Amino acid sequence: MSTYDRIYAVVCQIPPGRVATYGQVATLANLPGQARLVGYALYRVDMAVLDIPWHRVVNVKGEISHSPRRRGTDYRQQALLEAEGIVFDDQGKLDLKRYLWRSSHF
DNA sequence: AGACTGACGGTCT
DNA sequence: GAGACCGCCAGTC
Numbered sequence: 001m002s003t004y005d006r007i008y009a010v011v012c013q014i015p016p017g018r019v020a021t022y023g024q025v026a027t028l029a030n031l032p033g034q035a036r037l038v039g040y041a042l043y044r045v046d047m048a049v050l051d052i053p054w055h056r057v058v059n060v061k062g063e064i065s066h067s068p069r070r071r072g073t074d075y076r077q078q079a080l081l082e083a084e085g086i087v088f089d090d091q092g093k094l095d096l097k098r099y100l101w102r103s104s105h106f
Numbered sequence: 107a108g109a110c111t112g113a114c115g116g117t118c119t
Numbered sequence: 120g121a122g123a124c125c126g127c128c129a130g131t132c
Contacts, residue, residue, distance in 0.1 A: 002129085003128075004129070004130095022113070022114050022115075023115055026114090033116075034114090034128080035113095035114040035115050035116090036112085036113090036114045036115075037114090037127065037129080038113075040112055040127090041113090042113050043111095044130080054113085057113075059114065060115060067113060069111095069113085070113070073113095
């Protein structure tokens, strides 16, 4: 099982209506401190389908990580999360205290 | 084989 | 709370 496969496996466990941070996913994938790898892995996901719930991963500030390279999928991410009942404030941030996934590992 | 590329976050000031 | 700094690695050409 490759490093990226472990990351994808963790992301698949995030329940609807909740979010996880890049760092949290890294830790659960047994890659502590390597949040960046999670970003690298998610960039390679086919975002046309939701085999992997890629939209449930946000940064530690409760924001969606925007990038021109994402070609608009970052805005789609917010729409997908709102469809699951997650509310964003006027700064485009969500409340991590409220929506962060508490996995049974913690 | 080496260069380049890419969704980050913990720590320190 | 807000910046600056810096380590991070797999896939592709």
